[in-house]
Amino acid sequence: MKKINIVAIASTFLIYSCGDHPKQKNPLGEPDVIAVKTAPLSSYTVPGTIHASGLVSTENEANYAFKIGGVISRVFVEEGQFFRKGQVLATLNVTEIAAGLAQSDLGVVKAQRDYDRAINLYRDSVFTLEQLQNTRTALDLARKSKEAVAFNERYAKIYAASDGFVTKKIASEGEVVAGGMPVLLTNSTVANGSYILKVGVTDLEWSAINVGQSAKVSLDGYIGQQFDATVSKKLRSADREIGSFQVELRLKLDKVTPPVGMFGKAEIATDSDGNAVIIPYSSLVEADGDKGFIYTTVGSDKVKKIPVHILRFENKRVYLRDRLEGIVQIVVSNSAFLNEQSIIKIIK
Template structure:
């Protein structure tokens, strides 16, 4: 009996629940309204800049070599090692050279004896004037040959022509090298004032760059520092391998000694004036290199995402190139929370 009453109770509750009105949807399903601020698009006339990248080097790169060929006796410097002007860097084995010097000395002595004998015979009318002149010419040739051998002997040793450091050791001790074959690749430095940044530019950028123009440089090895620089040289021919023109920026490092080959970024100020659109950094979304997007309000409650091209960053400001088609304002707050389906509320 009790079991039957329990079943009737459950059935009644089920019937009552079926007769109730359906509940309203939760307010959570309603779209959010995002409050934003907008600003009119403003333009600013600025000095033109060129963004470039390159590698650190020095003003003077020197390939040291021996004037004559031979067997390398010693190389006294290692890669990365600094040297002073006049310091001995490498030598050749002088056995063969010394033999050549001795031979030239003997040749001069013989020519001197021949000339002295010819002069004596000429006085006795035994030798003709032509024979005397021939022995004198032979003596002069022997002396010049001795001078040449002595000159080559001096260049069997390599001395530093200026302060610098070894960038690359090309040859090794015991190796046979020919005359003029590079042995050491070096970079010269003069009290930390000889460092440059070699950058590549396009045809149009090369035409805009002038000698003496100022630049700001950042080096990857010193990410928190900005170095001042100026345009030192611009090469008159393009690099055939990379297809761009080379410009050299003289660096003012203020005591910093970077590694040769360190990567750097530079911004060169040019004389060209240009008009740029300036927006707050917070307006950008989906920034990737020089590309990004911004939102513009197309009504009181709708937005549209449009692409932009970034020229440069300046603290909390962004400079854009080109025109923003179909836009007369920019969303300057809460851009990160928006998409083109968002409903906005414009606030002041």
């Protein structure tokens, strides 16, 4: 009997513990009040400035190679070393080439001797005209063959086509290379006027940029310095690897010579000045890509959620595409804690 009573008491307690209970309410019976700060919304005249980044390079890049294959005899420059136009950069071992040139000389001498003998025999009516013409053709072929070998012999050396510097040394002395295989990767320079910054921009930015527009460039290797630049070229196709459009800025570096590949940031001034709405970064909520939300006040204690489209971020400010007509005040603090049912208290 006692066992039955214990089970009944336990069941009653379990049913009571699982039952609904009234939820606790605010002791005063009122919703929480969230203190916020507000700021007036206004538009500003914003200069049409495009921010982009890229790497330093030069206008002309060259991959030097030998025309013919062979064994590299000497490489006279190292990576990072400057050179002058006409300077010998590398040579092949010319033992095989010299032998080929000597062989072609002997071939020309023999063909000339055969032709001279054919002329005498033709005069004596021993050779026919066809035989004479054949020896003449053999002589011409031997001479052309010698010219080809001599041409290849001249290109057993690599000469600098312009002033520049070596960015990468691919092959070294003693290596066997094939004809046309790059040996040295170089960038040409004309004083400092050939340095450029290649930056990637979006479709809309590309259309807003024109050749000749001015820009300001800062390089990571020269902290605190800013260099003038101008837009020198707009490439007509997108980069296949990153998908952005490439724009080249010609740098005015004075006496500075940055290495190729240094990272730089550019501010390109365009002609598309106009009015834009600027809001504090703290007022933006639920930002996703170019979309987000802000809160505006309704009366003295309510808020309304407004969708906005983001143009760009700059430091602690956000540029909007929207004009936000009819909105006077926006919430600039504690926006993350709000919803459209919130009760607010505006503080200064």
